[in-house]
Amino acid sequence: MARPPPPAAAAEPKAPPSKHVVAFAVVAILGFVLVGNLLRASSSPTVWSSRIDLPSHTATPMPSSANKNTKEKKSIGSVDINATFADLAAPELKWEEMVEAPVPRLDGAAIQIKNLLYVFAGYGNINYVHSHVDVYNFLDNTWGGRFDMPKEMAHSHLGMATDGRYIYVVTGQYGPQCRGPTARNFVLDTETKEWHDLPPLPVPRYAPATQLWRGRLHVMGGSKEDRHEPGLEHWSLAVKDGKALEDEWRSEIPIPRGGPHRACVVANDKLMVIGGQEGDFMAKPGSPIFKCVTRKEVVYSNVYMLDDGMKWKELPSMPKPDSHIEFAWVNVNNSLVIAGGTTEKHPITKKMVLVGEIFRFNLKTLEWTVIGRLPFRIKTTLVGYWDGWLYFTSGQRDKGPKDPSPKKVVGCMWRTKLHL
Template identity: 65%
Template sequence: MVLSFGYKKMARLAHKHTSSTKIVLVISCAGLVGAALIANFIWASFSSSYISIASNWAFEKSGIVVVPNVTINTPDKREAADGKRKTVPERFLSATFADLPAPDLHWEEMPPAPVPRLDGASIQIENLLYVFAGYGSLDYVHSHVDIYNFTSNTWGGRFNMPKEMGHSHLGVATDGRYIYVVSGQYGPQCRGPTSRIFVLDTENKKWKSLPPLPAPRYSPATQLWRGRLHVMGGSKENRHTPGLDHWSLAVKDGKALEKQWRTEIPIPRGGPHRACVVVNDRLFVIGGQEGDFMAKPGSPIFKCSRRHEVVYGDVYMLDEEMKWKVLPPMPKPNSHIECAWVIVNNSIVITGGTTEKHPVNKRMILVGEVFQFHLDSLTWSVIGKLPYRVKTTLAGFWDGWLYFTSGQRDRGPDNPQPRKVIRDMWRTKLKL
């Protein structure tokens, strides 16, 4: 009995000691957890500040401008009464492709083109805008010409192109009656280029062929100058490698006066998608890019595959000395502007285009400005905004009105990436 009682007493003491130990352990654990939470909070605060500072420093070093959240007073009276405010999500804008400050222009929407067009070509002769070929989509290309009449503001007069003629990335030039159509891509997706050249007599809508280029080219800079058809740059047969070649052919009244092309002084920088303008007996080559999409190896449909591209705003000029001169560059790098220009009051006006790619996701960025190059001072101005950002516009000017049609527009005001191929036609009154 004594042993039993002693055992029970010892058991009660042991149980009491064990309970006390458990309580102490629980309290100790709670204290440790609390201390850990406090330490974690302090570290998180420090880490957050550090990451924020480091991120901002990294963005500054990479040329990306961080646009902070902007608070906007909401028009909703109930939210205003509750003190609630809406915010615009943070956006990351590169100083290269950010929209440039520009005045608003009043744009009027005109009758749309009969079909949507991307990478088409155009030539204006008096009050008529001749619009050639182009992609309807990556899998479909046009093989006809549409005509817009600036006097009646109507489309009409469709006719077919030669079956052997390129369907996109064409070089075009005119003497006021004959339109010369040079090389370009034959077929959809990223198929190969052609060296074929055709000339259109706009009075009877008949086509003739001219001696082919020495080598096929995509989107070469093309112009008539001093009785010769000049073809420069563009991309070589693989669609990506820039060409520096410069060839010319003597022509008159839609006929070639020579059997072979003559080699001229190479252009300082090669590549496609440039504006090429002759004015005041000077030849200008503006903007462009090095590199382009290529056909995916082994693809039976020549599916387009992305490659590295460099967009630039370089401006080069040839005059009577026949030496290339470097002029002030465009306000921002700009490409896909081969038919986006018009001549207005001793200046060159360019609508839209593409600029350097997004520095993070490498997506193409469209241009939404209208640029003016003053031929007297050889300086640039940004004179207005387009209704939206758009590339490969086909531009014209008539009776004080600046027109543009076709191309590929952006995804919206806050997304400058390309999306929809359009057939829109717009105009605005220019006072330069």
């Protein structure tokens, strides 16, 4: 470094600073710089992670505050959202892809009788609905035996139950998009493939919980005629060998919480209703094609049981809210197994969030666990069980591992060994 110019002659020259003083000054400057950096770092957001304990002893990472703004601007997958919406921890399962169904289906229905899975109706896409039945044979893993449904029968959002030969088909939506429901009911003789009428419901319903219990066909909940408002009504009809023993439906104790898309099961001589939602898409006012428009939906995890005293009791809730599971369950080894569905909409993107977990409800201990994961998240799965294998087909799957919102309607068939 150049020295400063010499002072004026009248001034007395100063002694140059010692080496110790210069060294001390350099150390002091470096110290001030270091302290400044530390102060700036302490005022910046801290990157951190935390875990929240979930039911079934699972945990999900929370997003760091430093990355919050970035994550809100992109498609948010399961690893970026909180415990209510994220995928739950689950064991890995080995899946095998089988022969694909003849057509893709959304909001279809399925009933298993022995080695046959009868698959009904459903959307091919939002503007097209199926009006036939396909049959899957678990013995040789093939599809075949297609036959038509009655022309007056609903095409989606059906209620359905079986006694082992006859399949009772109740109400539902008639037509594509968000068209109106019908009160018409039918029964199928699976041995002769003949259809017969049943007395109509007092009013139409979308996707009501439906099951045979103690000689009566029970129908409850679902959505009302506007497709959005939850129904609480509960009716029953005495039936035997595919025939109604009464001309009219009987009013029963209302269900505690209404709405569509829930599993309805008879287990250990108890009637159970699991999951579901309040609200659904509605038809756009004045639309000539009944175009679907979004309305607020609330997905829940409640489980209700009707006991001997004909009073509803609430059982332990599902590990997460789950809907679109009316045909996504099987009863195996005193356990209910439920595959896929939908949970609450994402709080940031507001998109529907699909479910990829497989839940087990132990009917002896009344405990829920997560026993596996599907090959992808998917709703309205049609589930069957045969010779130790858990099968599912059809539905609407996710956009990919990082995006749980719905995309493609599929007709694929998968299976995995079920160990309970």
